Amino acid sequence: MGHLLVIESWVGSMSRLLPRAIREAGHEFTFVTRDLHHYLRVTPAGEGTHPLLTARNVITADTNDTRALLARLEGLHTVLGFDGVVSSCDYYLPAVAHAARRLGLPGPAPEAVEAACRKDLTRRVLAEAGVAGPRFAIREGVGDAAAAARELGYPLVVKPVDLCAGMLVRAVRDERELELACRALAEFPVNARGQDRVPVVLLEEMLDGPEVSVETVSFGGTTHAVGVTDKSIGGAPAFVETGHMFPAAVAETEAKEAVGTALRAVEALGLDQVVCHTEIKLTSDGPRVVEVNPRPAGNRITELVRHVTGVDLATACVDVALGRAPDLTPRQTGVRSAAIAFLLPGAEGTLTGVEGAEDVRARPEVRELGLAEPGRAVRAATSNNEYLGHVMTVDTEGDGARANAERLLAGLRPGYELSPAVPA
Numbered sequence: 001m002g003h004l005l006v007i008e009s010w011v012g013s014m015s016r017l018l019p020r021a022i023r024e025a026g027h028e029f030t031f032v033t034r035d036l037h038h039y040l041r042v043t044p045a046g047e048g049t050h051p052l053l054t055a056r057n058v059i060t061a062d063t064n065d066t067r068a069l070l071a072r073l074e075g076l077h078t079v080l081g082f083d084g085v086v087s088s089c090d091y092y093l094p095a096v097a098h099a100a101r102r103l104g105l106p107g108p109a110p111e112a113v114e115a116a117c118r119k120d121l122t123r124r125v126l127a128e129a130g131v132a133g134p135r136f137a138i139r140e141g142v143g144d145a146a147a148a149a150r151e152l153g154y155p156l157v158v159k160p161v162d163l164c165a166g167m168l169v170r171a172v173r174d175e176r177e178l179e180l181a182c183r184a185l186a187e188f189p190v191n192a193r194g195q196d197r198v199p200v201v202l203l204e205e206m207l208d209g210p211e212v213s214v215e216t217v218s219f220g221g222t223t224h225a226v227g228v229t230d231k232s233i234g235g236a237p238a239f240v241e242t243g244h245m246f247p248a249a250v251a252e253t254e255a256k257e258a259v260g261t262a263l264r265a266v267e268a269l270g271l272d273q274v275v276c277h278t279e280i281k282l283t284s285d286g287p288r289v290v291e292v293n294p295r296p297a298g299n300r301i302t303e304l305v306r307h308v309t310g311v312d313l314a315t316a317c318v319d320v321a322l323g324r325a326p327d328l329t330p331r332q333t334g335v336r337s338a339a340i341a342f343l344l345p346g347a348e349g350t351l352t353g354v355e356g357a358e359d360v361r362a363r364p365e366v367r368e369l370g371l372a373e374p375g376r377a378v379r380a381a382t383s384n385n386e387y388l389g390h391v392m393t394v395d396t397e398g399d400g401a402r403a404n405a406e407r408l409l410a411g412l413r414p415g416y417e418l419s420p421a422v423p424a
Contacts, residue, residue, distance in 0.1 A: 155171055171237040224328055
């Protein structure tokens with residue numbers, strides 16, 4: 001039995017899947033956080049204690065001060081004896097890597113994780129290694145960004161280098177839209193976990209073609225591809241993920257090229273002892289890397305993979321953190337494809353409920369139906385943080401899971417108490 005140290009977490013699906021994977025493998029964990037209330041607030045009524053807070057030990061520490069945190073963890077390690085360290089939250093993955101090195105535990109190199117978690121560093125590393133990506137520029141301030149944009153050519157994608165879930169990522173068509181996007185970034189100097197942001201802007205050429213992700217597991221110096229997931233995008237000019245399907249409905253040659261590109265990206269960044277989720281655009285000129293995330297995929301993609309292949313990426317994350325070889329052997333599950341479709345707000349106001357849920361839940365192809373509680377404040381979706389729920393479906397015959405999920409999602413009818421109009 002191993003003892004895992006969990007440093008913070010996202011509050012979405014992985015905050016439940018990771019504790020489950022730890023316990024089902026016969027391990028235990030200590031949870032370290034700077035703000036217990038962050039997790040208490042997201043536990044739905046009637047669900048009981050959040051799984052993260054059922055840890056053997058729950059310890060409060062300043063997880064945003066890496067130097068102080070490492071000193072605290074050294075003291076805890078002498079008493080509790082950790083065997084591995086993990087997190088599902090991108091903002092704490094560098095701290096996890098530094099903790100592994102400091103405590104002598106398995107884990108990726110901190111420098112590699114930092115390069116993967118900072119989109120500007122990722123771009124530079126991959127460009128130097130010759131891994132295909134968009135043309136890009138890294139600038140500070142609107143003036144410098146406008147000059148770079150004129151050189152790259154519109155339309156462009158404007159990104160923060162250190163935010164997640166598509167926050168403040170925008171397509172821009174001209175200098176005015178660029179100015180608005182840069183201003184929005186400047187007005188968001190601290191992330192949701194209270195960490196100061198890096199005040200630079202990443203400009204990228206707009207890539208054509210569908211987007212996929214490659215799910216990989218690296219251990220012992222070798223990276224293994226588990227499969228390719230495709231995704232649907234909406235919410236323009238924002239980039240909101242509206243759904244995913246595994247395996248991706250793309251040609252076999254395209255899937256192989258995407259896998260090859262992802263493997264080169266992971267190698268170029270120097271990532272090992274880690275599960276990665278690498279996003280790739282299948283452009284008319286070949287695959288191009290969007291970003292490399294050194295943690296299991298979010299948005300329940302890990303569950304799509306498990307339904308189809310039997311491979312549990314959350315368990316693989318635990319295994320490599322403990323220095324153990326993960327079981328990546330596919331098994332017959334009777335499922336040919338699995339998909340998830342997300343319910344986005346259709347108005348601004350307060351959610352009063354969702355009609356049609358019982359009909360959807362009763363369908364045999366449905367594996368999950370998750371819906372937000374009535375009373376939630378809603379607004380137009382500008383990132384992956386505004387979902388009102390999801391439908392997860394499977395297809396035992398072929399690649400019809402996405403069509404099933406989208407059809408059933410269309411049967412869900414959210415009701416709203418609309419916000420009063422603001423006088424012009």
